Amino acid sequence: MNVFQSALCFDKKIGKLKLSPVYVIMGLKVGAFCLLVLLVAGIAARVPRPSHIPRHVWGRPFHGLLSPLEDATNSQCDTTYEEGNFTQPLDHFNSSITDTWQQYYQYNTNYATPGSNIVFFMLGGESPIGAKWICRSDYAYLQWAKKYGATVFQVEHRYFGRSRPKPTQTTENLKWFTPEQILADFDAFINAMNKDFFNGKQMKWVLFGGSYPGSLTAWMRAAYPNSSIAGISSSSAVGLFVDYYGYATNMQKNYKKQSAACGSSIEAGFKKIQTLSLSEAGRKQLQTIFNTCTDFPDSDSISPRDLQYFYSNVFGEFQGINQYSGDNRDPLTATWGLGVPKACDYLTDSSVTDEVQRVANVINWVNGLYGEPNACLPNNYTDYIVTYSDPKYDASGDIASGRSWTFQCCSYLGYFQTTDGGRDNGIWGSLIPVDFYVDQCIDMFGPEFKLDFTYAQVDKYLEKFGGAKHYKGTNVVFPNGSLDPWFSLGLIDGYQNETNNVFATTIDGGAHCSDMYPARPQDSASLTAARKLIADKLDYFINNA
Known part of the structure; x- marks a missing residue:
């Protein structure tokens, strides 16, 4: 089949790339030095992260493997x-x-x-x-x-x-x-x-x-x-794991290794966040400190999932800081300081006496690095579920990719990043249980995606490929x-x-x-x-x- 495509081709006369027609005949291009750009259905330009979607979903950055500073093409x-x-x-x-x-x-x-x-x-x-x-x-x-x-x-x-x-x-x-x-x-x-x-x-x-x-x-x-x-x-x-509290355990080690004071500040901040979240007056304080995207439901209608979703999005910011800390991925980590050391500077800032505000200051700093100053913090679980339950492909593919990744975790990878590790997760508290992830699987994909199903699937592929140990x-x-x-x-x-x-x-x-x-x-x-x-x-x- 002959397919007409547009291409960015190098024009030696002008020394630049220009848009030129190219025919693809039985899979062979007619033309050289060309960077093909298909004009058929594909991916639109990348879009900013919607305000009601967290920066990290199940440990995956919203834009996936690409840096937020990079274009997909x-x-x-x-x-x-x-x-x-x-x-x-x-x-x-x-x-x-x-x-x-x-x-x-x-x-x-x-x-x-x-x-x-x-x-x-x-x-x-x-x-x-x-x-x-x-x-x-x-x-x-x-x-x-x-x-x-x-x-x-x-x-x-x-x-x-x-x-x-x-x-x-x-x-x-x-x-x-x-x-x-x-x-x-x-x-x-x-x-x-x-x-x-x-x-x-x-x-x-x-x-x-x-x-x-x-x-x-x-x-x-x-x-x-x-x-x-x-x-x-x-x-x-490769060592697939369902209730992967080890993620939080390793984060705890890394922040505490940077400094004991940093770990203590996180622990004090997260404990106070949990305490404040248990009262309507406290939740109003959290709305202001973290600039939440919506108000929390009132005391008569708020559910554990609403609070766990809020906790997970605060925790998720610390995940992203740690996961790419100091590598040469992009200017964020290579030159602008996105990583554990700089986060700990904010967390041990003696001029800020409230540990919850220190946690919020870390998130505000990250928002600035990502070009999202004054971004609100998502805290509406229902909006999140509705967005990722939509089976239609969005124009940029970012929401669809998040749905695909969540399906993979629910159906064969596990990777439920909980804080179920007890003392080894102590600085975070027991904020994010395994049920929080199971509910997402069921709410997005159906009642068959229960915890037993995920465990059985993970065991199947550990046996098939041997995991890490075998x-x-x-x-x-x-x-x-x-x-x-x-x-x-x-x-x-x-x-x-x-x-x-x-x-x-x-x-x-x-x-x-x-x-x-x-x-x-x-x-x-x-x-x-x-x-x-x-x-x-x-x-x-x-x-x-």
Whole structure:
């Protein structure tokens, strides 16, 4: 089929990119040096976070894997990339279902050298894929792509971005949203590219992924070991867990490690928040201090979910600060100070005597960094549920992505980020129980999504892939940062299996996926050593495949 597309093409006469027509004929573009921009149904420009939606939902930033400062299409590109759509079956395992859908992908051949049979494959995850992972040559894995003359692909995950197996996200339409179908998508893509893109040549594919895509990388190496030769699984929470109070436990360690006074201030602030929330007069104070988006319901109608939703959104701001603390993800963390140390400066500010106000000051500081000064704090559970229960795709895809991520957590990942850890969660208090997450699953997706269902699903996939302690794949490196709240679910030192070429490395003081970002002079010795280990193992995998 011939498809007319618009493209950003480099015009040598004027030395700039310009919009030009390009025909795609049987998948081959007529024209060179072009950055395709599909004019068919796709993702609109990114939109600001709606005021009634929290900055973090189930540990996932509202805009997903992309920084809030970045555009989803051509963020800071220093090389061109190209796009395509690949036809996937709705169901890889039931031939009686003949429905298909289009999976969006990006690729970069600028690093490829004649005769090279190496392909680097960045697996898409819980958001629309962002161009920076395919076109910013200072990213660690793209530096290695240059070294090996690799062609680079990035493929979007089903049910995110433009990759929509069904036109809406009703619970019925999400039943093909399983690890088996997701991994089969990636395997089918690899096989098709070997056949069609590389003219039947059996290429050596190396998989890359960070966070949830890191887990997919690990699972691909277990489920389809012949499709690729190796994988780098960064900050992957492969040790699936339902009531994951370990997130709060690790946060407590990190804030208290910064300073005992910081931990004490958080504890005093959160205790007072809980006390104030139990009376109507106290809740009015909280409305003012935190600039809540709506008033709390009156005493006759307020429910535990209303309070837990408010608590979770205050707690969520501290999650975001910790999860990316000090890494080279973007200016927020790299140069503007978003991280635990600066947060603790606000929390130990002796000029502010009220610990609750100190907590609010941290949130106000983060709002300013995100370009959202005076943003209100969401506190209406019903509005939140109504928004994420809508099965229609929104224009930017951000709300739909949050719904997809929540479905994944409810149906096979777990990751209920509670404060059920007792003393180990002491500075936060017992504010966010597991029932708060179970209720969200039921309210968004239906009564069958009870806690027993999630536990059974998580146990199923722990058995299937081996989790962290008994991982069943081969030829994988697992870097994890000690500062990352997901650290406890990673395949860390002590779980490696060198017989199967499964290696673990801990980055002291490293945050979530810190090894994946561009290197810089102030990188710690531990981070530099982790990248060297990855590079050495990568060299071994490639040369011995």
